[in-house]
């Protein structure tokens with residue numbers, strides 16, 4: 026057993042660090058670390074810098090313009106990015122659709138869409154969930170009916186993250202209703218500018234606009250936009266979900282969250298002393314740190330297995346559950362660390378240009394919103410209950 | 424032993440419940456919360472007319488209640504609809520302090536408070552005091568027959584709309600000493616007093632208040648010089664009870680909404696409520712709510728007992744309610760799935776109020792420590 030990175034991996038980590046020191050703008054890192062609101066331009070700027078360095082598409086092989094990184098290199102890079110305060114890479118085109126097209130798409134689709142994703146020409150969003158189909162995704166009803174060279178799509182998608190920024194949406198649609206639900210689903214690429222599509226914002230409990238409803242009324246989609254074979258969409262979707270789930274463990278985010286929590290606790294005062302020195306609060310932080318240390322090692326075990334050719338299965342479900350619980354616990358402690366100053370709700374102050382003095386400590390402003398927003402991680406990407414069902418079935422045979 | 428409400432309280436509860444059902448639907452509530460003042464003066468007047476403020480004050484000052492169970496009855500109903508009107512700062516904290524320690528003249532103001540014509544706030548917490556009741560850096564310097572007040576007050580509930588504000592200040596002693604605290608009743612438009620109002624995460628309002636040599640007279644003092652700590656502790660005790668009761672009401676609604684959702688929302692061809700794992704989680708929630716209710720009843724019943732018994736029961740209740748409120752807030756969102764995260768839907772607003780109640784008058788950990796300290800002392 027050897028728990029250290031190889032010399033090559035250490036060199037790679039140093040390269041990543043100097044790239045970040047060089048190319049990640051301070052103002053952008055400050056926004057990310059300060060919990061400010063990010064706009065489309067912020068993501069675009071960061072994507073562009075990564076692209077110029079050839080480091081944008083971590084999950085793609087080199088022949089398609091990806092990094093061709095090993096699982097450990099991906100892990101190292103993500104950790105360094107998050108620690109430095111880089112915005113996340115918006116996953117829909119790069120981490121979700123890209124791998125699906127590479128594995129199941131046609132040559133034409135690959136040569137058309139992949140460069141456009143890399144160049145930032147197309148923003149993608151994910152059209153899976155529907156009002157009636159969340160955990161039971163296979164029951165989805167949005168229908169695509171063949172009409173000559175087109176599919177005609179009718180129905181509704183919901184919870185579409187960043188759909189309001191997107192040029193394209195990849196959708197699961199029903200192409201056959203006379204079979205097992207999973208066997209009548211197809212994977213379709215739809216241009217958001219096609220007539221008949223309406224996008225409506227959903228405001229979340231923190232007052233933010235991140236998700237949307239997308240309505241389809243007689244939307245005509247060329248048959249060339251079908252990925253792979255008709256009625257095989259479920260297979261592709263499941264393949265994609267495994268990519269979604271590994272990211273969701275969020276070890277790097279948990280670590281930077283914990284570091285932030287400790288800083289806040291060292292500045293907040295309780296009874297004339299920093300909260301970090303308060304025995305009770307310190308044990309709460311220690312508890313989550315112990316969990317995180319173990320989870321990080323768990324994650325490295327899985328990453329290392331993948332490095333040696335293993336395919337993560339139920340382990341990604343387990344990581345997703347633990348990872349999200351820990352991230353939620355950290356935001357909970359952060360909110361508690363701020364005491365009464367967790368209460369003010371000043372959404373304007375989340376804009377980088379806001380220049381009125383903060384109410385209470387500056388770092389207090391985003392904490393309650395982040396705590397509430399973080400409830401989502403145990404709901405999306407396959408809820409934690411669904412992950413447990415998967416573990417019970419796949420690992421325990423129950 | 425009898426755990427039933429008296430007839431008077433039951434009638435009050437029923438009329439309040441009917442009023443809120445008729446007039447305080449969730450959409451109305453959110454509209455009110457988003458308005459400039461953050462509450463409705465019209466509904467406030469109607470609530471006063473229903474006797475809601477009077478019920479929480481004793482007869483000597485024109486009320487008709489003022490016992491722990493009165494506070495509990497009213498606040499629980501208000502919690503069921505997450506009412507944003509300034510009941511807590513005006514009726515429980517402000518009026519409670521004047522009834523407890525005010526001079527004749529000050530107490531005579533309560534008639535207009537009970538009638539809904541005057542709003543109060545209690546400005547005690549400071550930017551660095553966190554949940555400590557004795558850490559007060561705001562100072563009162565003696566002049567001829569009055570005082571100059573200077574300092575900062577933090578997250579003052581409804582501090583931007585109150586007509587009169589009760590301010591705590593240090594007249595002697597170290598920054599965190601229990602002795603040397605004095606209360607003053609100040610006009611909100613007094614010279615040298617400025618406020619910055621803002622919305623709070625749970626749909627309420629609060630303000631940061633700055634006192635810059637605010638001149639007050641001896642007659643504006645509430646109670647005795649340097650001896651306000653017990654008054655403050657009793658006021659906060661009533662606040663804790665009110666917050667616990669409000670949380671109970673909000674938890675009941677959140678639980679009911681979640682139960683109804685589990686009965687109607689179908690996935691995998693069955694109502695969610697058919698999945699045993701969710702059944703158990705609902706049961707867990709109900710169990711903990713009963714625990715929180717019992718702790719709150721215990722505290723309400725001990726409001727007139729000696730300090731040690733009363734404060735231990737209050738800290739126990741606030742700790743249990745804090746833990747349970749978090750459980751209910753998080754679990755009811757989780758069991759709703761995505762819909763539980765949307766602004767348009769009522770449930771998350773209950774979850775937000777439940778969470779923020781933990782930040783009022785000390786969170787679950789604060790009261791855990793306090794309970795331990797109180798039991799060691801006794």
Ligand SMILES: Cc1cc2nc3c(=O)[nH]c(=O)nc-3n(C[C@H](O)[C@H](O)[C@H](O)COP(=O)(O)OP(=O)(O)OC[C@H]3O[C@@H](n4cnc5c(N)ncnc54)[C@H](O)[C@@H]3O)c2cc1C
Pocket residue numbers: 150151152153154156158159160161183184185186187236401404405406407408409410411414688690691695698700701757758759760761762764
């Ligand atoms: C912020 C956010 C962003 C999202 N972004 C996207 C996106 O970009 N694209 C997209 O397609 N979707 C997205 N989603 C949707 C997400 O994938 C769904 O919310 C998720 O699948 C859960 O579905 P649901 O919300 O309908 O909850 P439901 O499926 O109705 O579940 C409700 C509750 O019941 C539980 N439950 C359900 N079935 C079972 C069972 N068999 N056993 C035990 N418990 C069960 C669930 O775990 C949950 O707690 C997003 C959601 C959120 C909150």
